[in-house]
Amino acid sequence: MGTMTIAKGINNGLRAAMERDPKVVLMGEDIGKLGGVFRVTDGLQKDFGEERVIDTPLAEAGIVGTAIGMALRGYRPVVEIQFDGFIYPAFDHIVSQVAKMRARSLGKVKLPMVIRIPVGGGIGAVEHHSESNEAYFAHTAGLKVVCCSNAEDAYWMIQQAIESDDPVLFYEPKRRYWDKGEVDEASAPRPLLAAQVCRAGTDATLLAYGPMVKTCLQAAEAAAAEGKELEVIDLRTLSPLDLDTIAASVEKTGRAVVVHEASTFLGMGAEIAAELQQRCFYHLEAPVLRVGGYNLPYPPSKLEEEFLPDLDRVLDAVDRSLAF
Amino acid sequence: MSDNAVASSGAATTSPAEDEVLAELTAPVPEVGDGGPEMVQLLTPEGQRVENTEYDEYVKDLTDEDLRGFYRDLVLIRRVDAEATALQRQGELGIWASLLGQEAAQVGSGRAMRPQDYAFPTYREHGVAWCRGVNPLNLLGLFRGVNHGGWDPNEKNFHLYTIVIGAQTLHATGYAMGIQRDGAVGTGDPDRDSAVIAYFGDGASAQGDVNEAFVYAAVNNAPVVFFCQNNQWAISEPNERQTRIPLYQRARGFGFPGVRVDGNDVLAVYAVATQALNAARSGQGPTFVEAYTYRMGAHTTSDDPTKYRVSAEVEVWKHRDPIERLKAYLVHEKMADHDFFEALDREADELAVAVREGCLSMPDPTPDSMFDHIYVEPHPVVEAERREFAAYHAGFEGEGSH
Numbered sequence: 001m002g003t004m005t006i007a008k009g010i011n012n013g014l015r016a017a018m019e020r021d022p023k024v025v026l027m028g029e030d031i032g033k034l035g036g037v038f039r040v041t042d043g044l045q046k047d048f049g050e051e052r053v054i055d056t057p058l059a060e061a062g063i064v065g066t067a068i069g070m071a072l073r074g075y076r077p078v079v080e081i082q083f084d085g086f087i088y089p090a091f092d093h094i095v096s097q098v099a100k101m102r103a104r105s106l107g108k109v110k111l112p113m114v115i116r117i118p119v120g121g122g123i124g125a126v127e128h129h130s131e132s133n134e135a136y137f138a139h140t141a142g143l144k145v146v147c148c149s150n151a152e153d154a155y156w157m158i159q160q161a162i163e164s165d166d167p168v169l170f171y172e173p174k175r176r177y178w179d180k181g182e183v184d185e186a187s188a189p190r191p192l193l194a195a196q197v198c199r200a201g202t203d204a205t206l207l208a209y210g211p212m213v214k215t216c217l218q219a220a221e222a223a224a225a226e227g228k229e230l231e232v233i234d235l236r237t238l239s240p241l242d243l244d245t246i247a248a249s250v251e252k253t254g255r256a257v258v259v260h261e262a263s264t265f266l267g268m269g270a271e272i273a274a275e276l277q278q279r280c281f282y283h284l285e286a287p288v289l290r291v292g293g294y295n296l297p298y299p300p301s302k303l304e305e306e307f308l309p310d311l312d313r314v315l316d317a318v319d320r321s322l323a324f
Numbered sequence: 325m326s327d328n329a330v331a332s333s334g335a336a337t338t339s340p341a342e343d344e345v346l347a348e349l350t351a352p353v354p355e356v357g358d359g360g361p362e363m364v365q366l367l368t369p370e371g372q373r374v375e376n377t378e379y380d381e382y383v384k385d386l387t388d389e390d391l392r393g394f395y396r397d398l399v400l401i402r403r404v405d406a407e408a409t410a411l412q413r414q415g416e417l418g419i420w421a422s423l424l425g426q427e428a429a430q431v432g433s434g435r436a437m438r439p440q441d442y443a444f445p446t447y448r449e450h451g452v453a454w455c456r457g458v459n460p461l462n463l464l465g466l467f468r469g470v471n472h473g474g475w476d477p478n479e480k481n482f483h484l485y486t487i488v489i490g491a492q493t494l495h496a497t498g499y500a501m502g503i504q505r506d507g508a509v510g511t512g513d514p515d516r517d518s519a520v521i522a523y524f525g526d527g528a529s530a531q532g533d534v535n536e537a538f539v540y541a542a543v544n545n546a547p548v549v550f551f552c553q554n555n556q557w558a559i560s561e562p563n564e565r566q567t568r569i570p571l572y573q574r575a576r577g578f579g580f581p582g583v584r585v586d587g588n589d590v591l592a593v594y595a596v597a598t599q600a601l602n603a604a605r606s607g608q609g610p611t612f613v614e615a616y617t618y619r620m621g622a623h624t625t626s627d628d629p630t631k632y633r634v635s636a637e638v639e640v641w642k643h644r645d646p647i648e649r650l651k652a653y654l655v656h657e658k659m660a661d662h663d664f665f666e667a668l669d670r671e672a673d674e675l676a677v678a679v680r681e682g683c684l685s686m687p688d689p690t691p692d693s694m695f696d697h698i699y700v701e702p703h704p705v706v707e708a709e710r711r712e713f714a715a716y717h718a719g720f721e722g723e724g725s726h
Contacts, residue, residue, distance in 0.1 A: 025505070051505055057543060062494055062536035069444075069498020072483070075505070077498075089532075096488050097495070100472070104484055107697035108476040141706075142698055165700035240705045 001184045007177040009154030010040050010116075012185070014078065016155075017162040018048050021076060024162055027054045027067055028080030028116075037082050038118060038177055064090040064115065068097055071111045076162055078114040083174075085128030087117055091136070098167045099142030114161045114168050119147070120211045120261045121308055122175035124301040131298055132262035137169045138239035138271075145239040146192060147171035149213035151181035153236065156189035164192065171238075173211035195242035197249060201231035204255035204321050207246060207272060209235040212259045212309060219314040230318065238268055246272065247279045254285035255321045259309050264292035286324035291317045356640040357556075357563075359616040360570070364596050365586040369644045371652025382595035388659040394590050395654060396668055397431040398647045401451040403672040404460045407679045408450075408467070412625045416683055417467040421448045425588070425620030428646030429553045431455060432593025433521060433615070436601055440481065440508070440518045444496035447485040448553075449523050456482040461682040470689055489524070490531035493550065496522035497537045500546035500604075509547050510607030519604035520548045521597070527558025529574065530566050538578040538612075547604035549597065550575075550612045553587060555619035560632035575612035587617030588646040618644070691717070 004012065018024045026041055026048075032055040035042030045053035056063050060081060067077035081087050087094075094115065101111050121130030138145045144166050148154045154172070161168040190196060198213065199220050206216040213234045220230040231249050235241065250256045256276055258269035269290035276288050291309045299307050359365075365374055366383060405423050412420040423430060426448070434455025437443065443452055450463055462475040466485060473484035486492035500520040503509055508518045528534050529552060541548050554571055556563055567574075575582025585596040593615055600611035618641040622629050654660040695710040 054501075057536070057539050059536045059539060061533055062497075062540050065491065065494025065533060065536065066498030066501060066540050069495040069500070070502045071498075072477070072495060073499045073502025073506070075502050092488060092533075093491065093494070097486075097491055101484075102700065103697050104472040104474075105477065105697075106471060106474040107700075108474075109478070110700050112700075144699075240703055243704075 001182060001186070003180050004151050004155075004183055005178050005180050006148065006151050006154045006172070007038055007040050009151040009181075009183055010148075010158050010172060011042060011044070012183075013155045013158035014041065014044060015047070017078075017159045018044070018052065021162075023074060024076045024078065025052045025054060025070065026078050026080065027056050027063055027070075029056055029058050029063070029082055031055060031080050036080055038174065040116075040172070040177075041080065060086055060088075060090040061093055064093040064098065067113050068093060068101070068111060071113045072109060076112045076114075078116060078162060080116045082118070083125075083129045084117055084119045084131040084133055087115075087133060090115075094137065094143070094169070095140045099140045102166075103142060110165050111167045112162075112165045114158070114170050116158075116170045116172060118174040118177075119171040120173055120175060121298060121304050122211065124304070126301070127298070130301075130304065132260065132293065134169075134171055134238055135262060135267050138268065142167070143239060144168045144193070144237070145171070146237045147173070147210040148236070149173060149176065149208075149210050149234050151179070152183050153234075155183045155185065157192055157236070160189065160192035171210055176211050176214060179214070193237040193240060193242065195236055195245040196234045197231060197245070198234050199230070199232040201229035202253055203228045203230060204257060204318055205231045205233060205246075205249045205253045206257050206259060206314065206318070207233050207235060208259040209238060209268075210261075212261060215309065215311055216259055216314060219311045219318070222311060223315060223318060228318065228322070235268075241272065241275070243275055243279065247276065250276055250280050250288075251283040254283055256284075256288045257291060257314065257317045257321055258288065259291045259314055259317075261293050261308055263295045264290045265295045267292055286321040289317045289321055356637050357616075359584060359586055362570075362572075363584045363586055363616055364592050365589050366592040366595060367589045367649050367653055369588075369649050371649045371656060373653065376592075376595075379592065379595040379599065382598040383591055386591075386594075391591075391650070391654060392660055392664060394431060394435065394594070395647070395650050395660065396671075397435070397451070397454060398427045398590060398650065399668055399672055400675055401431065401454045402427055402647065403676050404454070404679055405450060407676040408460075408464055408683075409621070409625065411464070411680065411683055412467070417464060417625075418469050419624050419626055420467050421624045422619075422621040423448050423450050425618045425641065425646070426553055426555055427451050428590035428650075429587035429593055429615035429617045432590040433551055433597040433613075436594050436597035437521060438514070438518075438601075440515065441601060441605075442481040442483065442496075442499055442518070442520045444483045444492040444499070444520065444522045445485055446489070446492065446523050446525065446528070447487050448525075449485075452523065453482055456480040458482050460679055461686065464679070464683050465686060468683065468686060470686055490528035490533040490537075493522045493524055493528070493534045493537035494540070496520045497541045497544075497546050497548050500541065500548040501544055503547055504544070509605060517605035518547065519601045520546075521551050521601065522548055523551050523553065525558065526552060526554040526556065526563060526566055526571060527561065528552070529571050530558075538575070538580075538610075541610040542579040545607070545609035547607070548610050549600040549604055550610060551597065552612065552614045553617055554614050555587075555617050557619055557623065557629075557633065559623040559627060560629075562633075570614070572612060572614035578612075580610045580612065582612040582614065584614045584616055587615030588644045588649070590646060590650055
């Protein structure tokens with residue numbers, strides 16, 4: 001048991017996975033001596049060598065494309081994409097090759113690879129450094145998409161993603177990298193593909209993942225001061241969604257608000273709202289509401305606080321739900 | 325003058341066919357590249373052996389039996405290809421990408437591989453598949469639509485066909501990086517040292533992926549041979565629309581050697597590919613091989629090459645046919661007799677029948693098989709949809725019997 005940041009949790013998790021399995025290799029730009037632009041791979045090249053912590057050329061299609069080949073040869077590559085907005089040059093390899101290789105081969109090959117993507121805004125970055133593109137990949141069959149929100153999950157989920165025989169897109173909430181939390185390295189982790197109720201409540205359910213989990217917990221705290229008990233669920237896995245956990249909560253509270261940074265149009269919230277009205281129609285006291293980024297390109301950083309859901313926008317949506 | 329006047333006044337009555345004949349006679353013969361002086365060639369189009377001090381050593385140990393084997397490969401895979409084209413025309417395949425004209429490029433390079441080497445094809449490498457021992461029916465299955473490939477790539481070290489242009493060059497490079505980490509390069513053990521060969525076309529040379537593969541292979545000194553079959557046409561776009569320099573010269577800019585070889589000369593391709601694969605296996609890194617060849621047919625059965633290229637060009641390349649030149653050489657050197665060619669014709673006929681029957685008797689996949697093999701681990705969405713699908717179809721059971 002120890003306290004560490006999310007970044008350190010991932011770092012320790014990568015280290016544990018590399019110690020356990022010599023086939024685990026890391027690939028990405030600047031991940032060696034520099035330790036990655038967020039220092040998530042700090043010290044790993046020093047300890048595991050350049051053959052296992054591979055500084056790649058600056059070419060994202062190349063990173064993912066060669067990682068595919070490494071996986072075909074029996075390695076378990078973990079690639080780092082520096083920022084969410086740089087994943088697009090590799091998009092074709094992820095959706096056309098990574099996702100489809102197993103089906104194409106009728107199960108003869110597997111691609112046990114992890115693609116790590118720092119996600120979301122809130123750090124005052126320039127264009128292309130603050131995007132939320134999880135829905136593109138959650139929409140693609142053959143991929144698994146997960147997102148951690150705290151240090152404990154960061155430590156365990158990265159190891160579970162590496163151990164998965166299926167390809168996993170692993171989203172890391174970049175503005176929470178330096179948030180600290182307790183990590184129990186001895187206990188058994190919860191399953192990778194399961195949502196977690198991280199605050200119990202009875203009046204409405206807040207559904208979030210990654211950076212918005214903290215915002216929702218803060219909102220629940222504020223609502224509690226006004227006598228409203230909100231249940232907060234960290235989705236953790238976006239594809240597949242843990243709909244049983246989500247639906248059980250919403251059947252209990254009768255109200256749901258989905259919160260994410262990504263634009264609401266055809267985002268994760270749209271899918272969750274559709275599933276909930278199919279599963280929980282008679283339990284719902286109000287329509288499922290969504291709080292997300294506006295349907296705009298991510299704005300300049302001076303405007304990002306207006307763009308991103310914050311505690312007040314979440315509480316406003318809760319009030320609208322409760323008013324039904 | 326009077327003759328001209330007659331011709332002129334009679335123009336209205338001259339049939340269009342005569343005009344066309346006249347145009348054909350007076351039209352300049354298109355400039356058709358011959359690969360230039362740098363191109364490695366060991367057999368002329370007439371089947372004459374050409375000495376080459378650099379590459380002769382890679383073919384000097386080939387026996388008559390080996391050469392007859394090359395010829396057999398060329399003939400049989402052309403026959404498979406012809407049968408598949410016919411099957412497409414009869415509606416049995418959705419589409420087919422013919423290798424007609426490119427047999428030597430594929431057989432020469434395919435035969436240069438060792439068992440432990442690994443090939444990453446595009447979707448036209450039927451001849452390489454043949455050399456690796458992949459059943460041609462596996463290839464037809466993809467084009468018939470019963471699967472997207474489906475063979476076990478690790479069984480013959482022949483990866484699945486890749487349809488997105490050039491994507492496989494990166495997979496090949498990554499695989500080669502894995503070979504390096506496995507310590508299977510430069511050990512001196514001929515059964516252990518391994519190389520990868522990535523196939524692509526001249527059109528793919530424009531793709532970002534291919535250029536990134538060159539960068540990754542170069543900086544990693546990866547044991548990969550980039551084997552470009554320059555068949556002169558990227559669907560309807562000629563080389564001039566793809567590149568301003570001969571493709572093999574690109575390699576220098578990435579920091580590794582590039583070689584142009586006569587892609588219709590199976591002997592030369594074998595020599596050049598052997599040299600490149602040897603270099604890769606021994607730790608000397610990548611080589612770019614440009615096999616200068618020609619796609620005699622359409623890009624696929626879906627396009628019409630008469631709309632974008634002239635028949636005179638095709639005629640020039642017919643003269644460079646890869647099978648005819650090896651046949652001339654075998655006959656001239658008395659390495660094969662009438663009985664050999666007769667027997668091979670019979671074998672080709674039998675193979676064609678087997679391909680046809682195999683194709684026609686290929687079972688359709690069961691409908692619920694589309695839910696198979698999406699993930700390794702159990703997946704709740706896939707399983708739920710599989711159950712829904714089954715329940716929906718169960719609702720129709722018994723209908724139609726009334």
